Amino acid sequence: MASKETISEFLKSEFPQTECVVDVVGEQYAIVRQAIGFDELRPGGTVSGPTLMAVADVALYVAILGEIGLVSLAVTTNLSINFLRKPAPDKDIIGECKLLKCGKSLIIGEVSLYSDGDKEPVAHVVGTYSIPLSKKS
Amino acid sequence: MASKETISEFLKSEFPQTECVVDVVGEQYAIVRQAIGFDELRPGGTVSGPTLMAVADVALYVAILGEIGLVSLAVTTNLSINFLRKPAPDKDIIGECKLLKCGKSLIIGEVSLYSDGDKEPVAHVVGTYSIPLSKKS
Amino acid sequence: MASKETISEFLKSEFPQTECVVDVVGEQYAIVRQAIGFDELRPGGTVSGPTLMAVADVALYVAILGEIGLVSLAVTTNLSINFLRKPAPDKDIIGECKLLKCGKSLIIGEVSLYSDGDKEPVAHVVGTYSIPLSKKS
Amino acid sequence: MASKETISEFLKSEFPQTECVVDVVGEQYAIVRQAIGFDELRPGGTVSGPTLMAVADVALYVAILGEIGLVSLAVTTNLSINFLRKPAPDKDIIGECKLLKCGKSLIIGEVSLYSDGDKEPVAHVVGTYSIPLSKKS
Numbered sequence: 001m002a003s004k005e006t007i008s009e010f011l012k013s014e015f016p017q018t019e020c021v022v023d024v025v026g027e028q029y030a031i032v033r034q035a036i037g038f039d040e041l042r043p044g045g046t047v048s049g050p051t052l053m054a055v056a057d058v059a060l061y062v063a064i065l066g067e068i069g070l071v072s073l074a075v076t077t078n079l080s081i082n083f084l085r086k087p088a089p090d091k092d093i094i095g096e097c098k099l100l101k102c103g104k105s106l107i108i109g110e111v112s113l114y115s116d117g118d119k120e121p122v123a124h125v126v127g128t129y130s131i132p133l134s135k136k137s
Numbered sequence: 138m139a140s141k142e143t144i145s146e147f148l149k150s151e152f153p154q155t156e157c158v159v160d161v162v163g164e165q166y167a168i169v170r171q172a173i174g175f176d177e178l179r180p181g182g183t184v185s186g187p188t189l190m191a192v193a194d195v196a197l198y199v200a201i202l203g204e205i206g207l208v209s210l211a212v213t214t215n216l217s218i219n220f221l222r223k224p225a226p227d228k229d230i231i232g233e234c235k236l237l238k239c240g241k242s243l244i245i246g247e248v249s250l251y252s253d254g255d256k257e258p259v260a261h262v263v264g265t266y267s268i269p270l271s272k273k274s
Numbered sequence: 275m276a277s278k279e280t281i282s283e284f285l286k287s288e289f290p291q292t293e294c295v296v297d298v299v300g301e302q303y304a305i306v307r308q309a310i311g312f313d314e315l316r317p318g319g320t321v322s323g324p325t326l327m328a329v330a331d332v333a334l335y336v337a338i339l340g341e342i343g344l345v346s347l348a349v350t351t352n353l354s355i356n357f358l359r360k361p362a363p364d365k366d367i368i369g370e371c372k373l374l375k376c377g378k379s380l381i382i383g384e385v386s387l388y389s390d391g392d393k394e395p396v397a398h399v400v401g402t403y404s405i406p407l408s409k410k411s
Numbered sequence: 412m413a414s415k416e417t418i419s420e421f422l423k424s425e426f427p428q429t430e431c432v433v434d435v436v437g438e439q440y441a442i443v444r445q446a447i448g449f450d451e452l453r454p455g456g457t458v459s460g461p462t463l464m465a466v467a468d469v470a471l472y473v474a475i476l477g478e479i480g481l482v483s484l485a486v487t488t489n490l491s492i493n494f495l496r497k498p499a500p501d502k503d504i505i506g507e508c509k510l511l512k513c514g515k516s517l518i519i520g521e522v523s524l525y526s527d528g529d530k531e532p533v534a535h536v537v538g539t540y541s542i543p544l545s546k547k548s
Binding site: 014015016017039041042043048049050051053054057075076077078079080081082083 | 151152153154176178179180185186187188190191194212213214215216217218219220
C-alpha cells in the first residue's frame with residue numbers, strides 16, 4: 001500500500017490546484033482535510049457545494065491511490081452528493097472515505113463530509129472512478 | 138416570469154463568487170455560460186469536476202428563479218453528475234437546464250453541460266432544490 | 275443495428291421475467307412499455323418504485339442492444355431515479371431512453387418514464403451499464 | 412419510538428405487497444430481510460435489481476417509521492443504487508439502513524444490501540423520503 005507521504009507528494013505534483021491535505025490513508029480508507037477561506041464560502045456563510053464535492057473527490061482518489069498505487073489516469077465517472085446540514089464557515093472540511101468496491105475497472109466509494117469537530121456530517125457523497133486497465137495491478 | 142436581466146443582477150448580488158453569465162431564461166429552462174481559465178483546469182487540460190458541478194448548479198438555480206421569482210433561500214439538496222467526455226480546455230462551458238418537476242417544496246431539473254460549439258455533452262447532471270415554503274408563490 | 279424484432283426475441287429468451295414490450299429501437303434510443311396490474315401497484319393506487327426502475331432498466335438495455343448488438347453480459351452498475359409525479363394506476367408505463375455516452379466499457383443513458391398518454395414524466399432515471407470488453411464491437 | 416412489532420403490523424396493512432420482514436428497528440436505524448425465490452431471480456442466478464431496490468426502499472421506510480412514528484404518506488423522492496457484487500441466488504437479501512439526516516420535510520438515509528451471511532455488500536443505496544409536514548412530530 002502506498003504511504004501517506006508518498007500519496008501526499010503525488011497529489012501535489014499531479015493536482016497542484018487542490019488545497020486538500022491528506023490526514024490518513026488506511027485499508028480502503030482515507031481522510032483528507034481542506035481549510036476554508038473566503039473563496040470557498042457562499043453568501044450566508046456556507047461552504048460552497050463545489051468545494052464539498054472537490055474534497056469528496058480528493059478523498060476518494062486518495063483512498064484509491066492507497067489501494068492500487070499511484071495511478072494518474074483514474075477518472076471520476078459519477079458523483080452523487082446529498083447536502084445534509086449547513087457547514088460551519090470557520091472550520092476545515094474533513095472528508096472521510098470508505099471504498100465500497102474495488103473492481104478491475106471500476107472503484108466505488110462513499111465519503112462523509114464534516115465540519116472539523118462536528119459529529120453530524122454536512123454532506124454525503126457516493127462516487128465511481130474508472131481505472132485504466134493496464135494500470136491496475 | 139423574471140427576466141434575464143433581473144436574474145443576472147440578482148445573481149451578481151446574491152452570488153458574487155460565481156463567474157457564470159446568464160445566456161437564456163425560458164419556460165422552465167435556462168442556459169448559462171462560464172469562461173474557462175487556469176483556475177478551472179486540471180493537469181491534462183481538463184476542466185475540473187467541481188467547475189462543471191458549479192455551472193450545473195447555477196443553471197438549475199437560474200431556471201428556478203425564472204420559474205418562481207427571486208428566491209434567495211432555495212438550497213440544493215441533491216446533485217448527481219455523470220462525466221461523459223473530456224471538456225475542451227479553451228472553450229466556455231455551457232450549461233443547459235430543463236426543469237423536470239416544479240413542486241411546492243422540491244424542484245428537480247436536469248442539466249446538460251457542453252464545451253461551447255460541441256454537440257456532444259461533456260457531463261450530465263440531475264439536481265434537486267428545496268424551496269422555502271413561504272417564498273414559493 | 276439490431277432490429278426491434280431481433281431484440282424482442284433476445285429479451286424474451288434472456289429475461290423471461292420481464293413483462294416489458296419493445297415499442298421502438300432507434301439511434302441510441304429506445305421506447306419500451308409495460309402493462310400495469312395488481313402486482314405493480316401499491317396502496318393508494320400508485321405504480322411501485324421498483325416497477326418504474328425495472329422499466330427504466332429494460333429501456334436502457336434495449337437501447338444498448340440496439341447500439342452494440344446482442345450482448346447478454348452487460349450489467350447495470352448504477353441507477354439513480356427521481357420520482358416526479360404519481361403514475362396512473364390504469365395506464366401502461368412507457369420508458370423512453372436516450373443514450374448519453376457509448377464508451378468502450380461504460381454506457382450511460384437517461385430514461386423518462388410516463389403513464390401512457392400523459393405528457394409530464396412520472397419519473398426520471400439515469401443509469402450506467404458496464405459492457406464486457408470482449409463483447410463490444 | 413415505534414416498536415418493531417408495531418411497525419411490522421403497520422407495514423403489513425399499508426404495504427401488503429412487500430415480502431420484507433423487519434429484523435431490527437433502532438436509533439435512526441433498521442434492518443429488514445427478504446427471502447429470495449424464482450420471482451426475484453434473473454437468468455444467471457442473480458437477484459434482480461428491482462428486488463434489491465425494493466428491499467432498500469423498505470429498509471429506509473422502516474427506519475423512518477422508527478424515527479417519526481407511523482406515517483403512511485411519506486414518499487420516496489430519490490433513490491440512487493450502486494450494484495457492487497453478484498448476490499447469492501439462495502440467500503435472503505438483508506437491508507441495513509442508517510439515516511443520515513432527519514429534517515422537517517426531507518429524510519435521507521443510506522442502505523447497505525447483503526446476501527445473508529456475507530460480509531461484503533452486494534449493493535449500496537442512498538435514498539430521500541419526503542415527509543408530509545402535518546405528520547412530522
